[in-house]
Amino acid sequence: ILNVEQSPQSLHVQEGDSTNFTCSFPSSNFYALHWYRWETAKSPEALFVMTLNGDEKKKGRISATLNTKEGYSYLYIKGSQPEDSATYLCASNNAGNMLTFGGGTRLMVKP
Amino acid sequence: EAGVTQFPSHSVIEKGQTVTLRCDPISGHDNLYWYRRVMGKEIKFLLHFVKESKQDESGMPNNRFLAERTGGTYSTLKVQPAELEDSGVYFCASSQGRLAGGRQTQYFGPGTRLLVL
Numbered sequence: 001i002l003n004v005e006q007s008p009q010s011l012h013v014q015e016g017d018s019t020n021f022t023c024s025f026p027s028s029n030f031y032a033l034h035w036y037r038w039e040t041a042k043s044p045e046a047l048f049v050m051t052l053n054g055d056e057k058k059k060g061r062i063s064a065t066l067n068t069k070e071g072y073s074y075l076y077i078k079g080s081q082p083e084d085s086a087t088y089l090c091a092s093n094n095a096g097n098m099l100t101f102g103g104g105t106r107l108m109v110k111p
Numbered sequence: 112e113a114g115v116t117q118f119p120s121h122s123v124i125e126k127g128q129t130v131t132l133r134c135d136p137i138s139g140h141d142n143l144y145w146y147r148r149v150m151g152k153e154i155k156f157l158l159h160f161v162k163e164s165k166q167d168e169s170g171m172p173n174n175r176f177l178a179e180r181t182g183g184t185y186s187t188l189k190v191q192p193a194e195l196e197d198s199g200v201y202f203c204a205s206s207q208g209r210l211a212g213g214r215q216t217q218y219f220g221p222g223t224r225l226l227v228l
Contacts, residue, residue: 004153032214043114044202044219051214089154093213096167097142097206098156 004092006102013080014110020076021105023090027071034099035064035075036089044089047075080109113137115220117203123226129191132223134203136185141208142166143186144217145178149199160186161208193227200224 005024013019025033032051038044048057053068061078077084087106091099116135124130136143145157157176158168162183171178175194180186190197204217 034213034217036219041221043221046216046218049214049216091154097144097159097213098167098170099144099146099154099213099217100156101146101154103153 004090004100004102006088006090006105008105009103010106010108012108012110015080015082017080017109018076018078019080019107020074021088021107023073023075023092023102025071025073025090025092025100025102026094027068029094030068030071031093031095033066033068033073034091034093035073036091038087038089038104039085040087047088075105077107080107082109082111085109115203115205115218117201117220117223119223120221121224121226123228124193125228126195127192129189130193130225132188132190132201132203132225134186134188134220136203136205137218139207140205140218141183142206142215142217143180144204144206145186145188146202146204146219147199148202148222149196154202157188190225193225195227198225198227 035047036044048064050066055066063076066073087104089104091101118133143160148154156170159166160180177189200222202222204219206215206217
């Protein structure tokens with residue numbers, strides 16, 4: 001059974017703060033790690049797909065790193081804005097094409 | 112380009128009734144996936160189609176769930192008869208078939224919120 005864990009479960013920050021959260025995943029048979037941004041009632045939005053140990057990806061103020069040997073990924077948001085408020089989901093792919101999701105980190109950015 | 116669409120957006124049914132959910136993937140995407148999120152839990156994989164063939168249905172909870180993708184375009188997921196524990200959000204996702212394994216981005220629809228009373 002694969003377990004993908006995300007921490008923290010929720011996070012409240014002030015506008016302008018930088019923040020980061022963690023995703024841990026099984027390192028055996030690892031293929032890829034996916035990050036999504038999800039606002040309730042909307043489609044989860046794909047942020048990054050990361051495959052190689054040491055990968056770093058960036059999209060605007062959001063960036064992510066990957067450590068496949070120890071099985072973790074960090075997502076960073078620089079200078080949080082209220083529109084960044086959402087649930088951030090990570091998902092690991094360890095066999096076939098299915099994604100195994102973590103429980104998500106719910107971010108709330110206060111103006 | 113249109114994204115993944117799902118219909119209906121919400122469905123409220125009584126225990127024992129039948130519900131059919133529909134997913135239209137992004138045009139040209141061979142891979143189509145169904146996932147489900149029940150209240151307070153993680154999103155979980157149900158099954159994967161490649162064109163019209165079921166590639167992996169290891170996540171289907173039981174034989175009350177039937178998924179089809181006739182002609183390799185849209186897909187339906189039927190729940191018959193529905194039980195209380197089937198309530199949740201049913202997501203569909205699609206991806207192109209060019210990369211191996213799970214390295215390709217899966218594009219998600221907004222989900223169908225199913226409530227079984």
